[in-house]
Amino acid sequence: MASTNSPQKDWYSILGASPSTDIQELKQKYQKLILMFHPDKQRPSVSEGEAEKHLQRFIDVDQAWKILSNKESRNEYNLHLRACELKQIWPVDAHITLKDMNWDSDAECYTYSCRCGGEFILDKVDTQEVETVVCCDSCSLSVEVQKVT
Numbered sequence: 001m002a003s004t005n006s007p008q009k010d011w012y013s014i015l016g017a018s019p020s021t022d023i024q025e026l027k028q029k030y031q032k033l034i035l036m037f038h039p040d041k042q043r044p045s046v047s048e049g050e051a052e053k054h055l056q057r058f059i060d061v062d063q064a065w066k067i068l069s070n071k072e073s074r075n076e077y078n079l080h081l082r083a084c085e086l087k088q089i090w091p092v093d094a095h096i097t098l099k100d101m102n103w104d105s106d107a108e109c110y111t112y113s114c115r116c117g118g119e120f121i122l123d124k125v126d127t128q129e130v131e132t133v134v135c136c137d138s139c140s141l142s143v144e145v146q147k148v149t
């Protein structure tokens, strides 16, 4: 598994689903997998190592379903996925905090100069996120902005 080091697991791929999978289909996939990996449903011929792997899958499948079956936590997770996608599309040039940015009171937004001469512009409304990725207005770089509390 390539994602073992990542703190957030890929809950969709654990269920063999994608962000567009609807809740009914998700439930079917979950029920099938949870039966397949249920500790009580293992054949006696299964080795100890195998059984342990199955138990881990069982826990993951259960956790994935808990997150994705709840509308709120699913939305939250989708946002997280989107932020990861953005990071892959636009290389993050720097990690900064809101304090590093300049507050433009006329435009009601935060700005930060890019090394290309362009600017990162963060709208006031976007600062409600704990962490957000802002793209430069003239090149492909981006910065990750942490909100300090």
Ligand SMILES: [Zn+2]
Residues within 6 Å of the ligand: 114, 115, 116, 117, 118, 119, 136, 137, 138, 139, 140, 141
């Ligand atoms: Zn730039």
